[in-house]
Amino acid sequence: NGLSGRLSKSIGNLTFIEVLDLSSNEIKESIPTEIGLLSKLTHIRLSSNSFTGSIPGDLGRFLQIMNLAGNELSGSIPEDLGRFQSLKILSLAGNKLSRSIPPTIGDMTVLEVLELSSNVLSGQIPFQIGQHDGVLKRLDLANNILSGTIPSQIGQLQGASVLLNGNGFDNKTAPLSLCM
Numbered sequence: 170n171g172l173s174g175r176l177s178k179s180i181g182n183l184t185f186i187e188v189l190d191l192s193s194n195e196i197k198e199s200i201p202t203e204i205g206l207l208s209k210l211t212h213i214r215l216s217s218n219s220f221t222g223s224i225p226g227d228l229g230r231f232l233q234i235m236n237l238a239g240n241e242l243s244g245s246i247p248e249d250l251g252r253f254q255s256l257k258i259l260s261l262a263g264n265k266l267s268r269s270i271p272p273t274i275g276d277m278t279v280l281e282v283l284e285l286s287s288n289v290l291s292g293q294i295p296f297q298i299g300q301h302d303g304v305l306k307r308l309d310l311a312n313n314i315l316s317g318t319i320p321s322q323i324g325q326l327q328g329a330s331v332l333l334n335g336n337g338f339d340n341k342t343a344p345l346s347l348c349m
Contacts, residue, residue, distance in 0.1 A: 181206035190214040204228055231255050239263040251276035260284040272297045286311040293317035299325050311335045
């Protein structure tokens with residue numbers, strides 16, 4: 170699209186917007202918290218820009234798709250993402266997100282795709298992610314600095330594509346059920 174500059178705070182005045190797709194531009198600075206005022210927003214795609222700062226905690230209660238991949242976002246993944254009960258796709262890959270993966274992601278009961286690869290996330294994988302059996306189709310946690318053991322619940326994600334390479338797990342073998 171060729172858009173550049175920053176995203177204006179006045180975007181919060183566009184309350185009728187359901188889909189906000191500004192992917193593949195050169196938009197910089199932080200994501201305005203005013204996006205949380207967009208009460209009808211179901212899809213937010215701001216991937217492949219140069220957004221910096223942290224992920225705003227409230228980006229819209231009815232989101233189904235949140236794609237913020239390929240930016241320069243930092244800080245932690247907000248704990249309150251777990252209350253996004255309609256979220257089907259969460260892609261935060263290719264940023265500079267750090268700290269641990271919040272266990273509240275396990276509260277997202279319709280989550281089909283979780284992409285957190287290529288960040289600097291540390292700690293253990295929350296076992297709660299494995300509670301999405303039959304729903305989660307793709308789990309990509311590759312290329313972080315995750316450690317500890319791979320929870321056995323991850324092996325219960327029947328039919329899901331699970332990518333965990335490029336981390337520092339203690340057990341060098343995955344749960345056997347991941348190999349079936």
